[in-house]
Amino acid sequence: MSQTSLRNRMLEAFRRRMFFLIGLIAAVFMILLIQTVNLQLIQGETYKQRARMNMENYIPISASRGEMYDRNFKIGGGNVVIVSNRPSFNITTIPASFKSKEEMAAVIRPLCGLLKISYDEVMSDIRSRNPWERVVIREDIGFDTIVVIASNQHRFPNIDWEDAPVRVYNYSNMFSHTVGYIGAISPAEYKRLRDSGYRHYQKIGKSGLEGEYDSLLRGTDGHYRRVVDVRNRIEGEEVGLQAVAGDNVVLSIDFEVQKAAWEAMKDLKGSCIVVKPHTGEVIALVSRPDFDPNMVISKNNAKIIEELNTDKNKPFLNRAIQSKYPPASTFKIVTSIAALEEDKWNPNLTFHCPGKYTLKGFIDKDFFCYDAHGTLDMYWAIAKSCSVYFYQLGYKIGPTIILKYADYFGLADKTGIDLPGETQGFLPTKKWKLKTFGQQWFDGDTVNLSIGQGFVSVTPIEMANLVSAIVNGGIIMRPHLVNEVLSPDNKKVLKKTEPRKLREIPLSPMTLDTLRQGMRLAVKSGTAARLSYLKVPIAGKTGTAQTRSKRKDDYSQHAWFVGYAPFDGPVENAVAVVVMIEYGVAGAVSAVPIAERVFAKMISLGYF
Amino acid sequence: MLRRNEIYKIDYVLIAAVMAVIVIGILMIYSAGFDPIDRTNSGLYKRQIVWFIIGFILMLMMTFVRYKSLGDYCLYIYFFVLLLVIFTTFFGTPIRNTRAWLNFGYFSIQPSEFMKLAVVIVLAKYLELRERDIRHLRELLVPTAVTAAPVLFVLMQPDFGTAMVFIPVLFAMLFIGGADVSHLVAVISIATIALIFPMALTYREWVADQDASIIVSFFQDYNLLFSVAGFLLLVSITTYILHFFLIKKIFRKIYIPSIVVSFGLFFSVVIMRFLKDYQKKRILVFLNPDLDPHGSGYNVIQSKIAIGSGGFFGKGFLNGSQAQLGFLPEKSSDFIFPVIAEEWGFAGAVILLGLLCLIVLRGAQIALEAKDKFGALLAAGISSIFFFHILINVGMVLGIMPVTGLPLSFVSYGGSNLLVGMISVGILINIRMNKFVY
Structure with missing residues (x-):
């Protein structure tokens, strides 16, 4: 009896446990089924895409980047091509397409030998990237090397090549700061621009017009579609998407003028800007020292970029728009305008210059002029750049009015020129001084300000705008470097840059006339007399800024020339020129000869 | 017949x-x-068809044999296959660095596949004989040894996957054979505790989420882990002795879990110490x-x-x-x-x-x-x-x-996998046919 009941109990236990296991089996099959549903039905599309990615090898077709021409572009050739492209190839691979690291090494190592590059560098580059994305092993490969790889394809599985035109800067250094250069897209740029269609293997404009107009110049890459198996044996190939070339651009720059200015500034440090005040077109923009963009984009550019970056002369700096300096005597233009407009000052009123000006105060302080000019009116004060005249004028009208006019001319604002990285000048205020130095605004500060010394600083492009305002009756146009955007075949003008008014300062005709006459007098028999012999009447103003430089081997002076021509011609023809030489001798000595070469060139080109 | x-x-x-x-x-x-x-075709499918035909014949043969005789000869079967496995481990043909196959020219045999069936037969016979005593812990010793011996040699081949299959099969059979569930749960808990912490630590190390957390730093300190394991061991021994003299249910509730946790922690330290870097990597690659x-x-x-x-x-x-x-x-x-x-x-x-x-x-x-x-x-x-x-x-x-x-x-x-599968199906059919005997 007990025997049977024990048997029954054990049989019962056995059945219970079997049913438990059957439940477990059912649950496990349920989980397997759910995961199958998840992979095939829910995520099916994603995996279909990845399967396509596996077998369809997309080989990019680089779009041809837009070319750049100078302002005299005409359909039908004979144009100055500033930037163009030459055909070349890239060697690429997708690291994840190799089955193992050993297999990858077995292919990459002999390839590096063939391409004469360091295996370790290539591998460290590959390791730092997403293995599913295409990596460029080497750029700028000639056709002969491609032939070698193509005829030995079994030895180089998973290795592809693609057309990759190389950018050519035909005038090397001459346009380094205007045109800029391109480079591999950085991880930060890629992150920012991924959604705008940029790809990690593409180039991007890094500076200058290449950077500013990148979206127009770059075009759209296409791709070949290759169906391949895991050993990269090609089953078929077709053009999946045609590349669309980038748009070409016509610059407002005149090659000849740029060349004259660039050559004139050989071995100097500084910048030269030539603008048409009527439209804002920049005819020339030179910054020295410069660099060769062809070297920056070349194969082993890391070292060259490093050298340029650490060069104490900062060749990468576009001094025309990215450096600010004390405006010095050129700022007397602003002081004059402020006095004439706001203080009922009459240009015929005189001050006496005994060679120095003594500011009365708790302790008397002397401010010097470079000469004893005697008694002079405003025309002669501008022409001779007499500081004592402006000390007294500035002291009389006070800093508020001067700064107000400096601000009207945008000396503390970016001009909005179509170049990246522009900086703006600085105008001090009483509040700023109190905050920064914990000091009141002294009369000495006012006196310094009136001749453009002290805390005030401006960029050369802002000074170009100031001159433009005088030429253009108080209107400042936004400066720009691109005149037209052309279709890739140059047959259609896609976009024309319309001149855009940046500022309008209501200046009375008397004010304008006084400044023009004064600046004309400076050329006829003043500080810029060297320009007087030119056939076209020129007006200008020099400046010599004292800097706080402690360097002994450099002149501690910056030389300025700001001017325009023709003095009395039609506004449409007028051209404003700003020359700024760092650590030059006085403005008249260093800056004026540059302006002379530029004006002479423009006269011979028939600008006036 | x-x-x-x-x-x-x-x-x-x-x-x-x-x-x-x-x-x-x-x-x-x-x-x-x-x-x-x-x-072209590699022609593997033709070989599989041949194996299928052989397997079908073997399957039919298994339906004719009295399955009870499998139990009678279980030890002969077991030791014969075990000898084959041991022989293969040392003299087998290495394929991709694994000595799991015996090569006979046109075909090769993987004895470890047959070993699974042999182990199941022996376990079935043993559990039938010990039906009444199996609730005792000591009765688990023989089944464990019977399974551990082939596992050891298969691991030496090394064929990790095949070796691992034996373990859940053993557990399933012990469970059905009537073993005390608390014993099985205890062993599984120890294994879980021993594995889960090294895995969690490795994951953190590689995925680089380095926030210091008290729990994680606790498990990184081997000495501390050892002390806790030792302390729990002491507690369980004390309560076991108390239980021995006083026989109160409450002590069982203390010493069983604490000895489980103690062993689990102890083994987890051992695993962390002896797990090589590439093995840790493997765990992670499984996770992601x-x-x-x-x-x-x-x-x-x-x-x-x-x-x-x-x-x-x-x-x-x-x-x-x-x-x-x-x-x-x-x-x-x-x-x-x-x-x-x-x-x-x-x-x-x-x-x-x-x-x-x-x-x-x-x-x-x-x-x-x-x-x-x-x-x-x-x-x-x-x-x-x-x-x-x-x-x-x-x-x-x-x-x-x-x-x-x-x-x-x-x-x-x-071949081996298919043959063993079909032989097994033959045995299943045989068992089912005989349910109608009475």
Whole structure:
């Protein structure tokens, strides 16, 4: 009896446990089924895409980047091509397409030998990237090397090549700061621009017009579609998407003028800007020292970029728009305008210059002029750049009015020129001084300000705008470097840059006339007399800024020339020129000869 | 011998399901061996057909033999196969650095596949004999030793996947054989505790989420872990002694969990100490295959792509890009399921899973209906071999189990696996036929 009941109990236990296991089996099959549903039905599309990615090898077709021409572009050739492209190839691979690291090494190592590059560098580059994305092993490969790889394809599985035109800067250094250069897209740029269609293997404009107009110049890459198996044996190939070339651009720059200015500034440090005040077109923009963009984009550019970056002369700096300096005597233009407009000052009123000006105060302080000019009116004060005249004028009208006019001319604002990285000048205020130095605004500060010394600083492009305002009756146009955007075949003008008014300062005709006459007098028999012999009447103003430089081997002076021509011609023809030489001798000595070469060139080109 | 009227007692449902799965397998091995560029076939499917024919004969033979005699000769069977396994471990033909095969020229045999069945037979016999005493802990010693011996040698081959299958099979049989559940739970808990912390630590180390947390720094300090394990051991010994003299239920509730935790912590320190870097990496790649798209992660990624891209109706026979263009690794053996899922889609995958499920559940039913304990345990053990193979293999290709390299029963290419499978089915049929004896 007990025997049977024990048997029954054990049989019962056995059945219970079997049913438990059957439940477990059912649950496990349920989980397997759910995961199958998840992979095939829910995520099916994603995996279909990845399967396509596996077998369809997309080989990019680089779009041809837009070319750049100078302002005299005409359909039908004979144009100055500033930037163009030459055909070349890239060697690429997708690291994840190799089955193992050993297999990858077995292919990459002999390839590096063939391409004469360091295996370790290539591998460290590959390791730092997403293995599913295409990596460029080497750029700028000639056709002969491609032939070698193509005829030995079994030895180089998973290795592809693609057309990759190389950018050519035909005038090397001459346009380094205007045109800029391109480079591999950085991880930060890629992150920012991924959604705008940029790809990690593409180039991007890094500076200058290449950077500013990148979206127009770059075009759209296409791709070949290759169906391949895991050993990269090609089953078929077709053009999946045609590349669309980038748009070409016509610059407002005149090659000849740029060349004259660039050559004139050989071995100097500084910048030269030539603008048409009527439209804002920049005819020339030179910054020295410069660099060769062809070297920056070349194969082993890391070292060259490093050298340029650490060069104490900062060749990468576009001094025309990215450096600010004390405006010095050129700022007397602003002081004059402020006095004439706001203080009922009459240009015929005189001050006496005994060679120095003594500011009365708790302790008397002397401010010097470079000469004893005697008694002079405003025309002669501008022409001779007499500081004592402006000390007294500035002291009389006070800093508020001067700064107000400096601000009207945008000396503390970016001009909005179509170049990246522009900086703006600085105008001090009483509040700023109190905050920064914990000091009141002294009369000495006012006196310094009136001749453009002290805390005030401006960029050369802002000074170009100031001159433009005088030429253009108080209107400042936004400066720009691109005149037209052309279709890739140059047959259609896609976009024309319309001149855009940046500022309008209501200046009375008397004010304008006084400044023009004064600046004309400076050329006829003043500080810029060297320009007087030119056939076209020129007006200008020099400046010599004292800097706080402690360097002994450099002149501690910056030389300025700001001017325009023709003095009395039609506004449409007028051209404003700003020359700024760092650590030059006085403005008249260093800056004026540059302006002379530029004006002479423009006269011979028939600008006036 | 089989009597005329016993023909009607043959389990045609089981046979039909097994035949269907094998035919699907052969078709897929054909597809996997197909080269779409050369339009040639590796011919593996022909060998599988030969194995199938041999297997079918063996299956029929097993239905004629009295299954009880398997129990009578279990020790001869066991030691014969074990000797083959040991011989293979030292003198087998190395294929991809694993000595798991005995080469006979035209064909080769993998004794470790047969070992699974031999172990199940011995365990079934032992558990039948010890039916009444099996609740005692000491009775678990023999089954453990019987399983551990082949596992040790298979690990030396080294064939990690095959070795691992023995363990859940052992547990399943002990469970059905009537072992005390608390013993099984205790062992499983110790193993879980011992494994889970090294895994968690490795994951943090590699995925670089380095926030200091008290719990994690606790498990990084080996000395502290040792002290806690020792303390718990002391507590359990004390309470055990108290229990011995006072016999109060409350003490059992203290010393059992504390000894479990103590052993778990102790082993986790051992594992952390002795786990090599590449082994830690493996664990991580299992957790996130994208970390290593080249190594074992590559296989799982490609397998998931193959399965997922199949969609509902699949890409068609011989048309799976993953299988045909070679992206899928080991596609005729371990990764055969993705080939089906890719070419025949969700429909094909569900049919195959359904048939496999049917086979396993039919085996469980046969176990329930068997006329004696030996037959029941044998049927349950055979079903569990099938079940864990399916779970580990399909789980792996679906990316929810670690990559271990185990064939899918009846479907994957492989003679030994197919032969053992069909012999096992023959035994199942035999057991079922005999339920009608009374």
